[in-house]
Amino acid sequence: MIIKNFKKLTRTPRRKIALEIANAGIKAINPEKTIKENISFKNNIFQVKNKKFDLSKIKHLYVLGVGKAAYKTGKALEKILGDKIKEGILLDIENGPLKHLKAYKGTHPLPSQKNFDVSKKIVDIAKKATKDDLIIMLISGGASALFCLPRKIKIGDFKVLTEELLKSGADIYEVNTIRKHLSLVKGGGLAKIAYPAKIISIIFSDVPGDDLSFIASGPTVKDKTTKEEAARILKKYEIEIENEFEFYETPKEEKYFKNVDNLLFLSSKNAIEAMQEKCKELKIPCFVYSYALRGEAKIVGRKLIQRLPKKGIMIAAGETTVKVEGDGKGGRNQELVLGALPYLEKTVFVSLASDGHDNTEAAGAIGDENSLPRSIKKKIAWTEYMNNNDSFNFFKQLDDLIMTGPTGTNVSDLIVIYRK
Helix, strand or coil: CCCCCHHHHCCCHHHHHHHHHHHHHHHCCCHHHHHHHHEEEECCEEEECCEEEECCCCCCEEEEEECCCHHHHHHHHHHHHHHHEEEEEEEECCCCCCCCCEEEECCCCCCCHHHHHHHHHHHHHHHHCCCCCEEEEEECCCHHHHCCCECCCCHHHHHHHHHHHHHHCCCHHHHHHHHHCCECCCCCHHHHHHCCCEEEEEEECCCCCCCCCCHHHCCCCCCCCCHHHHHHHHHHCCCCCCCCCCCCCCCCCHHHHCCEEEEEEECHHHHHHHHHHHHHHCCCCEEEEEEEECCEHHHHHHHHHHCCCCCEEEEEEECCECCCCCCCCCCHHHHHHHHHHHHCCCEEEEEEECCCCCCCCCCEEEEECCHHHHHHHCCCCHHHHHHCCCHHHHHHHCCCEECCCCCCCCCCEEEEEEEC
């Protein structure tokens, strides 16, 4: 069971069912298992799902991984490719000893000097790759903060800017548009640096809608946004930092991408399919509301309840936002459930981050029709915690935080709502 406090949270049969379905979703997106089942290397043929690449003419093979699944996918890929790997670097929020690859632990969700330094090492490998070489990129959610090489903005200012963006209520498309136009490696920047080397990017999506150019801010994907768009987004949210900086245009020349294969490998759809299968196994009607849920968390929670069937389970995946106006502790999944509590009638509401980190040590939260009565009994004022963006401490006092620890994967948030 990936949900570590599963037994503690299953106080009713309906809560148990909702959590089993959510757990099935996370279990289905195990990155190591996915790599083993979908990648092979035999007689110089490197096969990724149904696509084959002949490596007999490749001089040097490099493996570069960035994101919250980088270490586990890199570890699994190393077992497949072995001595074929010349050199490689993985940048993740976890690390460990490997034979052919060097794994580094960076910071998330805010960038840091450590991220900056390791990103330079990755770029150094990309720079030395020639037209006779192949780079296998392992790209997963979280890489926008981890794989961090801003142009002419100090790392401290970039950190402040990122923090303000995350608090503003800007969605992932807006945040990553700004990141692209401040970076040497995002928005196709790494493809330009590595050109004319061959690149195969194996991509794990955490972006609603699976637009490859926004996953990890698209280091090997041609960007369609402009620096003018980035400037407008910054103005929209009235974000200012102390020191001046400027936006740069991302590479638009087609030649930098002609040697690149960007392959979507895993997404929230895989989790949703597994959750549907679990519902089928439990013989409970299941309705998929969205694969790309977006919007302000506290509002979306209420809207989801309004669209809930009279009986059965509704599941969704996506990424909501939080406009931070208080000084509490929490994440978008916890706030999503908190916002829905007044509207729960014979209903269980589960929302959790698939990476296990909902801006806190909790992955998310669970609520039901008993949550508000229990909070009143404990003298916990729902309105006060809602207004202060303090969802973590609200659910902590009710023992309703979902704890998974780092899952080593990241395909957006998963939501299960069960009404009986």
